Amino acid sequence: MNPLLAQLLSKGRFRLSVGILLLVVAFAVLGPMLDTRNPLFAVGGRYDPPSANAILGTDVIGNDVFLQLMHGLGTSLKIGLIAGLVATAIGVLIGTLAGFLGGVVDEILMGLTNVVITIPTIVILILLSVALESRTLVSLALIIGVTSWPWTARAIRAQTASLRVREHVDVARLSGAGTFSIILWEILPYMFSYIFMAFVLQLASAILSEAALSLLGLGPDNTISLGKMLQFAIQGEAIRTGAYWAFLPPTLLLTVISFALLLLQSSLDEVFNPRLRRA
Amino acid sequence: MRKIWLFVLGFLVFCGGVQAQSLPRKETLYVGGLQWGPPSSFNPLMAQAGAAWPNTAPTAFGSQLLYETLFVYNMLSGELEPQLAARLETPNPTTFRITLRNGTRWQDGRPLTSRDVVYTFELAKRHPVGYAPFWDYVRSVSANSPTVVTIQLNPQKPNPGLVRNYLASVTILPEHIWSQVEKTERSILQFANLNPVGSGPYKLKEYNNERIVLERDPNYWGRSVWGLPAPRYIVHPIFKSNEAGNLALEQGQVDLSQQFVPEIWKMWEQKRLPVSTWLKQPPYHLPGHLPIIFINVNKKGLDNPLVRRAIAYAINYPLIAQTAMSNYSVPVNSSLIIPEGGEKKFFDAELVRKEGWSFNPRRALEILEKELGAKKGSDGIYVLPDGTRLGPWKVQCPFGWTDWNQALEIVAANARAVGIDLRTEFPEYPVANQNMANGTFDLGLWFVSGVGPASPWQRFRDVLDGRGVPPVGQTAFWNYNRYSNPKVGELLDKAAAATSEAELKRLYGELDKIFMTDVPVIPLMYRPLEFFQYNETVWTGFPNAANPYAPPMHSGAGVRFTR
Secondary structure: OOHHHHHHHOOHHHHHHHHHHHHHHHHHHHHHHHOOOOOOOEOOOOOOOOOOOOOOOEOOOOEEHHHHHHHHHHHHHHHHHHHHHHHHHHHHHHHHHHHHHOHHHHHHHHHHHHHHHHOOHHHHHHHHHHHOOOOOHHHHHHHHHHHOOHHHHHHHHHHHHHHHOOHHHHHHHHOOOOHHHHHHHHHHHHHHHHHHHHHHHHHHHHHHHHHHHHHOOOOOOOOOOHHHHHHHHHHOOOOOOOOHHHHHHHHHHHHHHHHHHHHHHHHHHHHHOOOOOOO | OHHHHHHHHHHHHHHHHHOOOOOOHHHEEEEEOOOOOOOOOOOHHHHHHOOOOOOOOOOOOOOOOOOOEOEEEEOOOOEEEEOOEEEEEEEEOOEEEEEEOOOOEOOOOOEOOHHHHHHHHHHHHHOOOOOOOHHHHEEEEEEEEOOEEEEEEOOOOOOHHHHHHHHOOOEOOOHHHHHHHHHHOOOOOOOOOOOOOOOOOEEEEEEOOOEEEEEEOOOOOOHHHHOOOOOOEEEEEOOOOHHHHHHHHHOOOOOEEOOOOOOOHHHHHOOOOOEEEOOOOOOOOOEEEOOEEEEOOOOOOOOOHHHHHHHHHHOOHHHHHHOOOOOOOOOOOOOOOOOOHHHHHHOOHHHHHHHOOOOOHHHHHHHHHHHOOOEEOOOOOEEOOOOOEOOOEEEEOOOOOHHHHHHHHHHHHHHHHOOOOEEEEOOOHHHHHHHHHHOOOOEEEEOOOOOOOOOOHHHHHHHHOOOOOOOOOOOOOOOOOOOOOHHHHHHHHHHHHOOOHHHHHHHHHHHHHHHHHHOOEEEOOOEEOOOOEEEOOOOOOOOEOOEOOOOOOOOOOOOOOOO
């Protein structure tokens, strides 16, 4: 077995986080296959408490909270995945180009990155979401993705800048390889674990961004997500009327996902980052 | 050193002085739900366009606290009651003779006379005020003596009901002040009127971004008629959100509220608070409004009345009433007449049963498959024989109108369940408003005239009358979906001029049948004219169904606070 993998598997934190994530994904993927009812269709009345009919009760318009949780989790994960991939891709592209090419290109790209960092992401998110005619799952994910890449770009740039002066890169350059070929074959493979960890962080923050946007009423239209469940609970005054089942489950699930992803990231970091590696 | 302390002490005293003066709770009535943003204008001519409480009301019938109207509308009886005026006589069908009460007076001590009444109505000839259409139906308003006003109706356009509606909604203004305003201000509608002089029992005491305070006028002219109102002060706190206002009602910081308070029964059933609504059991409030989905009848697919009928059958009205409306509505009938209060006498349950619809998704499928011959596509959405797919169509209403947003989520889910692709869209209010007025929408939930002296005539006009409505792209004030039917105009004109109740009932029945056949709109729920709930921790004696001495209204003939 790969020694790194063996090392990973020996860590309790890694096993715990992967276990939680597998359960969460299974809930979102297998759940709707086992229970094919429409989550946007009422099964009871306004805020019916948990019962045999709906084990987590109903929301403000009588939809089954448990069913919504399954489908909403799926939407939130999809948004997180797409947004995380987009943000990581942009971050890696800009980071490697800036780090590898250096000079004026570096100045320009990092200038741009620093400008984007100083603008509060939530403001851009809100403006972009409002400007959209209708918000679909994909468009929302793209909005989150294109606003959250700067930190990844900065980190990747630093890594690239240090890899650039390695000997094997010089060898490749001497043997006539082009810029993109070198980045692709000589630099990226050495950062792969690092990029993956950046992606895990992006995934966690994208899921939370979706929740924040949906809470403000800017979530994806005509579908259900964890954030939209919270928005509905707040709109329907679930807190004042004591309908805890409408807002606690999505809140807890969001907490668990973030916790598991951050735990995964830190356990990966521990293995892949030699300075943190314990004896 | 001592100087510094003196300075600090002085600063603290200064801060204390700046802080809002606290009013004695026992003498102060707190109301809520009638003012949301910071107040910027107290001009009653702007009641529909942002004037602050108490000049604004959720209905056309203004509050009687600061300014007053000639008559006040009582939604329980459907009748006009005297306010500034003592009586309304009709010596012949085209003449109204109004006699003012004795001793009517402005808050600055000057007498309120028939000249002020004439001046107020004639303002609408010179300025684009909200009641400008009054002059479509009236030929002249004249003062015969200081207390008598005669209104000659326009015999070409007889509509005494609508004129009565204006008598109960136009606030009378003092000529000696507003004629000066006309001279000095560029636009009388932009005039902020920050030191309002009205004729009502309360004067504006102070206002800021957190509250508006009214103080009782001990010299109110009407004290000989009704006595002085009990609260010395009436305060409207300006809440940041609906929930904050509801919490204040629950905690007794607000005494009387016009907010939508979901599941209010829990306050007395579970928390044992002295809170109440008009009725102690569902639907808790009296219906006074009929929120309606306008359907764009000029859009391919939606131009077919059978498609519209299928949508109407697909919607789960009982669920909307129970969830989105928090049980504050009974399931809506497929009628433009509200079957309670003043309109009850016109409601024909038999006609509705025969010609109308109710929640029945199987009937919707039957219409789609058998009557329309539509085929279900692989995506579960029906396609008409001519190839028109039923959707995607957007059904819109303003963002943040929570009960409406929730109701439309149900509508969209119901429609998709029978194979019609409806999707919700919640733009900000100005965008939604423009879409409606310009006719650029697929389906849109909107309001039409509530109960009043001219209802249900006004509501039939709002929904069915296509005469004089500008084309798509220009601002319409009713008939947003540009529906037209040649039979409607004549029926509406006859109903406007009709004098006998039997005749009216027959005409309204015919109009209601046209609505049920063509389905240009779908009523979704009933809503109270104004939400009316109170907390009796400090003040008691509010009217309710058991003690109906006043209707559940914050305006018109509603509570006078005299007990």
